[in-house]
Amino acid sequence: MVYSDLIFILGMFPIVTIVSLFDRSAEYKNLILILASLLFFSWGRPFAVCLIFLSAFADWIFGMIIGKNRDKKALCAAFLTIDAIMNIGLFLVFGHNYIFAKFDKLSFEAAVLPVGIGFYTLRGFSYVYDVYKRNSVYEKNFFCLFTYMVSFHLMLAGPMVRYKELEPQIRHREITGTKLNDGLTRIVWGFGKVVLLAGVFERIKLAGLNGREITTVGCWLGMLSFMAQYYFLFTGLSDMAKGLGLVGGFEYPDNYENIEADGLFIGTVRSFNTTVVEFFGELFGCKKDKNAVLNFISYILCGCALSIWYEAKINFIIVGLCAGALAGLEKIFLSGVLSKLPSALKYLYILLAAMLIFGGLYFDSFYGYKKWLLALVGVNVKYSLSVSVKYAVLKNITLIAVAFFIVFSPAKRLFTGFWKKLSERSAAAYGRVMIAKTVFTALIFMISVITLAAEHAA
């Protein structure tokens, strides 16, 4: 089950929300959250998947041992290592099971594999790591830690929120009108991003890169759409996760950022899955001011680890190394040079760097990547634009324009600034803007539901 399934958005979510409103105590809400999470992950999959959650018990024990034996550094380091091995093992076996295809005992059917194991194992390790680093005290109450570990809010698209940040909210939280309002709105907007926008870019990507005709514009638009598809899929799920949290009384940090010209390539990398990038950056010491060479190596290692976290494939690793190298270079000297450029050129640099580096994620071989690179400049292609790409763009031009306003920060600021200015004129104007927002949000919800229902009907 994922957040954008009809049975979740129109079944599980309303029921869980209503049931959790029956009692104001945090303990009751935690219990409902745990039960709902177990149902969420066992849905359509063997219930044995939930046994993976037993590793949360191991994390809790390791955290407690480390917390109680802070003076014995060797012991603490040993238990941190054991915890890291356990979580990496779980992650590889259940998250990247395809690498065990040759081993019968470790190769499972796709139906058995849980969703969100990457975020789950990362949270488990981050808790023990924080206790080891004395950033957080060890948790005595297992159910508080268990709520943090298994919460379905955090499983599909993060954020990778640390236990010390969430612990006060697990013990005490309130569901206010503001949270409900923001949460519902966020869920609907995220739902729309996943169903409407990600779908559009998938169709353009298919026309541009999977068509039988390779064209220059198709290669450009296809790759941009490939990145946009995953951007909207992830940010949509991330919005929904944040919305689910708000409706449940939690306040999570955002897991994506606007792509800004001043952020350069590092900012672009950080804009996607921000909390995970920050965690890996901290783990590999990317933030520390140290020797330039060591810093550069840290960035490369961080990029490599991040790429493996996404997918343990050779093209992902190469992309991770390249992204880490460019980020390292920016950190050392390149940002000083590039920061003097005008914003338009910075955006151009970001676009080209992101396309050339992250474009590698699409191709399984260097042959395909090279063919695509040549096609970008018109080598070995017959036409500049194919009919299928042209129609895929024209048929969705309105949604593409909406997507542009969401992604391109200056346009977004212009748009939101206009509405803000309009609403500040008078109380009546404010009311009209708010009503328009409500109507628009409701329309997005209805259109998304109808689109999904029509897909099922087809």
Add this chain to the structure above:
Amino acid sequence: MNDNAKQFNIIHGEKDKEYEIPEECALAEKASKELSQDNLEGHYRFINILTLAVIMLFTCIFFIAVSGSDIVEDNNASLSFKTFMSGDYTQAIEDTYNNSLPFPEAMKAIEERISLIYGIGNKVTDPIREIDDDTDVNHNSFDEPNGGDENDTDENVITTTQKSDNGEVTTTKKAEEKKKTTTTTAIDRPDESETSSTTTTGSTTTNNDKPYFTVTTTVPIDQPGPTTTTTTTETTTTTTTTTTSEPPEVTSSSSEETGEVE
């Protein structure tokens, strides 16, 4: 502390605290405006929550109530410890839910009409979700060709397929005769990816793209029998090849090549 502030605290039973009540000053106006703004925001926040909650709950109930099928009977998955643990029961619920959504045809029709606002060129009978004939989800033009695999297609290679009398089909790739790869501007060819023409001799030339016009070369058959007439029409980008007679004993073959004129 002035008298007004004292009076306020006395009324509220907080004699010891020194709340300053700004009176008839800019601060008072500012506080009043902020309070008014808070009330206004709260008002519209309430409307937003109410609207979204009602729509969500209505849709939720509508989707469950109108479908109204029996989960157990439809999927033969009754609730038991075994089916629940194996995931079969929950999967069956989801399948039933998705398969019994209310008014599926109406949903499709509404979705098609909504798609009209997505862009230019959408038609009610042409749902946007329909993948173009030219697009194959499983096909990747950038995949590396396997060595010696004849099934690999190079979209620039002209392929000639010949069918002999005994029904054998021979496909020949003319790698050296690749189409020109000059970049052109956007083209609009309504019928993409067609297999073009056959002649009396069973010779078929397959190309990935419909050309602007077809050049047909007919090899004269050195024996009495069929008379071949070739007509090339440039404006309609079609080629008509007519054979007036078709004796079964014809053994020679003619090939037809398609090419693109820039």
